[in-house]
Amino acid sequence: MEYETPLFFHVMAYAAEADHDVVDMVSGNPDWEPPEALRDGLREYADFDADRFQYPPSEGIRPLREEIAERRGVDASQVVITNGAGEANYLAMARALERGAGSEIVLTDPVYSYYPGKTTMLGGTAHYVSAGADGHLDPSVVRAATSDDTAAIVVNTPNNPTGAVYPEETVSELVEVAEANDAILVSDEVYDHYDLSGTFTSALSVDSDHRIVTNAFSKTLAITGFRVGYAIFPSHLVEDAKSRHMLVNVAGSRPAQYAVLRALQETDPAYHEANRELLRERVDLFTDALDGAGADYVRPDGAFYVLARFDDYPGTLSNVERLIDEAGVAGMPGSAFGESCEPWLRFALVTPRVEEAADRLAEYFT
Amino acid sequence: MEYETPLFFHVMAYAAEADHDVVDMVSGNPDWEPPEALRDGLREYADFDADRFQYPPSEGIRPLREEIAERRGVDASQVVITNGAGEANYLAMARALERGAGSEIVLTDPVYSYYPGKTTMLGGTAHYVSAGADGHLDPSVVRAATSDDTAAIVVNTPNNPTGAVYPEETVSELVEVAEANDAILVSDEVYDHYDLSGTFTSALSVDSDHRIVTNAFSKTLAITGFRVGYAIFPSHLVEDAKSRHMLVNVAGSRPAQYAVLRALQETDPAYHEANRELLRERVDLFTDALDGAGADYVRPDGAFYVLARFDDYPGTLSNVERLIDEAGVAGMPGSAFGESCEPWLRFALVTPRVEEAADRLAEYFT
Secondary structure, three states: OOOOOOOHHHHHHHHHHOOOOOEEOOOOOOOOOOOHHHHHHHHHHHOOOHHHHOOOOOOOOHHHHHHHHHHHOOOHHHEEEEOHHHHHHHHHHHHHHHOOOOOEEEEEEOOOOHHHHHHHHOOOEEEEEEOOOOOOOOHHHHHHHOOOOEEEEEEEOOOOOOOOOOOHHHHHHHHHHHHHOOOEEEEEOOOHHHEOOOOOOOHHHOOOOOEEEEEEHHHHOOOOOOOOEEEEOOHHHHHHHHHHHHHHHOOOOHHHHHHHHHHHHHOOHHHHHHHHHHHHHHHHHHHHHHHHOOOEEEOOOEOOEEEEEEOOEOOOHHHHHHHHHHHOEEOEEHHHHOHHHOOOEEEEOOOOOHHHHHHHHHHHHO | OOOOOOOHHHHHHHHHHOOOOOEEOOOOOOOOOOOHHHHHHHHHHHOOOHHHHOOOOOOOOHHHHHHHHHHHOOOHHHEEEEOHHHHHHHHHHHHHHHOOOOOEEEEEEOOOOHHHHHHHHOOOEEEEEEOOOOOOOOHHHHHHHOOOOEEEEEEEOOOOOOOOOOOHHHHHHHHHHHHHOOOEEEEEOOOHHHEOOOOOOOHHHOOOOOEEEEEEHHHHOOOOOOOOEEEEOOHHHHHHHHHHHHHHHOOOOHHHHHHHHHHHHHOOHHHHHHHHHHHHHHHHHHHHHHHHOOOEEEOOOEOOEEEEEEOOEOOOHHHHHHHHHHHOEEOEEHHHHOHHHOOOEEEEOOOOOHHHHHHHHHHHHO
């Protein structure tokens, strides 16, 4: 097989096997509570008549699609409920490649680790454009890298791993570049509820037949294990995407879809604001301690992660394992996110022990 | 797009839009109760700590994999929990094609409608072998159709739509044919708990590196909407299958996996025997009425379906729609299951109104 398995699971397993205390900052699993209405939704579902335990419509239960369509200002027919953002991105990239309008996928470096594997699996070729460790993508660099052979440009904003949030001009220029090359902009916006900067712009804000927006409730509602995501397609691409969804998965899991629906209907915006506030505090705590350790870091504008760099300690897998063994802190090797990230380590702020972890790092490196 | 969308959803929508009473015998949604322990599992899950709402292991929660491995007599490392049998078959067929040992998929005619679409989507070529409307596959016919270019032979036992249950000799000979051609036998056994003949043999009973067994709890536990299935791979194929699973879906839905685990742990064999007894009664009721209507039919040895043929009424989509409109009975066009099924209609015995439906058919056709 020519596609790479993401390193996440390897590092998580290594950290779990340690016989000493390790602060887990590896994966993007929120450690805060899901909304109470989500739990209520599961309880209610458990008592439903058995006919509601059977196949939902392949594209997802209708009230959930309608709720999403209304929130996102699109027609419900454009919405496909997927098995998390993982499947949403898979469907979007497959659709872009199957159009017969190119075989190249433009990805950023740093990159979210799953995109390269999906590209290869789908028979595409990855072409990287540099965004730097701060993740600030220059659309003119993307323009220069894009050609007739470009099938898709895949971006993630707010960005994992850099924490960058693309400004409105970047988003609209990326759509324009996609249009100019008959390519598809795939905008993965799973961290949209964790924009700490107030500047997040969805690619949906630009009306175009050349963009697909993917998202999920995994981070939004702190339920990465429920696997409820969605993709919003332009009308001319949605039917074929639904066919692939049906042929791969038939449909997503219905109890999870129903619980998400209840959570959307009943959760106050304050829930999301409180989560952002928690993240802001953790960013402060963690970066203060990194300052103390003399580390270089990128202060995130959104998402859950801090990229940090320590002198003479590149972000290799073996250095990550050494940090688990000797400092009791587990992060992700920067190398998992592309060449430009090789000097860096990524720490996920999804533990109440952020300060303790930072102190351990400070002690280890000073 | 070159792969066909199954007709199920079209026919179901047509039947649902009728403004008169229609007995729905279209899809394979059980109308009997799931085990009570399944509901208990969902209720229990709803109260779990939030960390159990996060990513399960990509290949599925460990106790469920272990429970399946023990029941099936395999090592847990060979088991991948999938988003229903749909994904299990997709992973199995993808793995067979990616081995570089052929690009042809041998399918039976009649065929379960999703297999041809998956074949085309994955870049394979379908090659059909005739099984006849009674579904009795002659392994020597499969042997003659198989060559160096065969990547996989995909079969379904108990069979949808014919109701055939392959005898032990057929199963072992199919494995042998796969081995002789360096191909993979994919044996989809989702109806294994609905063997009405007592003769069902799993492909797992033949030890081989050349067979993948797929299954799901959709039918077994009457929960087609939960999307919990699994595939059992030979050790040398499992890692790459897990990679694809991770790249497409990341993981399956965790609340559904937990509910299935509880149901497996606590459900008595009597639950399954009662469901089989219900099906046996419905087969009798329906076929008696078909006898009365002078129809030709295939008495199923397993699964949920009866193929029936009425004089001068081939199983086209338009005839199915006419039957919905004029007789108030919705079935599936035989043409959805391959050329040999074109004269036939498929009726799913998943309604308490089986006798009423049969009476309507008798009245309409006599």
